[in-house]
Amino acid sequence: MDNNNEKNEEVEESEVEAKDDAAVVDDDDYELLDFTSRVYKLVVEHGKEGVLQSELWKKLSLTSRDGSRLAIRLEKRGMIKREKVLDGGRWTYKLSPLRLPAQIKSIEQAPCITCTEEIKCAPTGVITPYTCLTLAEWVTREYLKSQNVSPTQEAIYNKIFTQKV
Numbered sequence: 410m411d412n413n414n415e416k417n418e419e420v421e422e423s424e425v426e427a428k429d430d431a432a433v434v435d436d437d438d439y440e441l442l443d444f445t446s447r448v449y450k451l452v453v454e455h456g457k458e459g460v461l462q463s464e465l466w467k468k469l470s471l472t473s474r475d476g477s478r479l480a481i482r483l484e485k486r487g488m489i490k491r492e493k494v495l496d497g498g499r500w501t502y503k504l505s506p507l508r509l510p511a512q513i514k515s516i517e518q519a520p521c522i523t524c525t526e527e528i529k530c531a532p533t534g535v536i537t538p539y540t541c542l543t544l545a546e547w548v549t550r551e552y553l554k555s556q557n558v559s560p561t562q563e564a565i566y567n568k569i570f571t572q573k574v
């Protein structure tokens with residue numbers, strides 16, 4: 410094993426992590442946000458066994474820098490686990506989902522995956538899932554669909570604000 414390779418990989422990862430910590434999502438990041446959802450979907454598709462991140466970056470034609478940034482975001486959201494593994498003499502990360510949804514389709518459109526406010530969103534923050542209308546709309550829309558009720562804007566708002574359908 411080449412120690413320099415190992416060190417370089419670790420340095421590269423920590424640099425990406427440090428930059429990600431300081432990052433504020435701006436309007437130009439929408440393409441990257443779309444990739445966040447695609448990365449998560451692929452990780453979930455590989456199930457508990459997990460998948461080497463390099464495989465995902467190849468599939469999505471992502472650079473390792475952009476890919477690592479997305480993986481770190483998903484890890485911080487508590488959606489995936491990043492486990493350091495040795496592969497062919499190089500240190501890399503295996504990604505696996507922390508929770509497996511009953512169906513991938515059920516979370517594919519979840520607004521939190523691509524939300525630009527996610528970095529600031531927390532249970533005790535100013536922006537919080539407890540008062541998020543976007544999240545409430547999505548959950549209500551999915552609920553209405555599961556009940557075979559047409560999820561019109563009126564039905565969604567009635568359900569959210571008056572608990573009537």
Ligand code: SF4
Nearest residue numbers: 521524527530538541
């Ligand atoms: S709860 Fe709302 S604000 Fe928070 S990450 Fe999800 S969509 Fe964004």
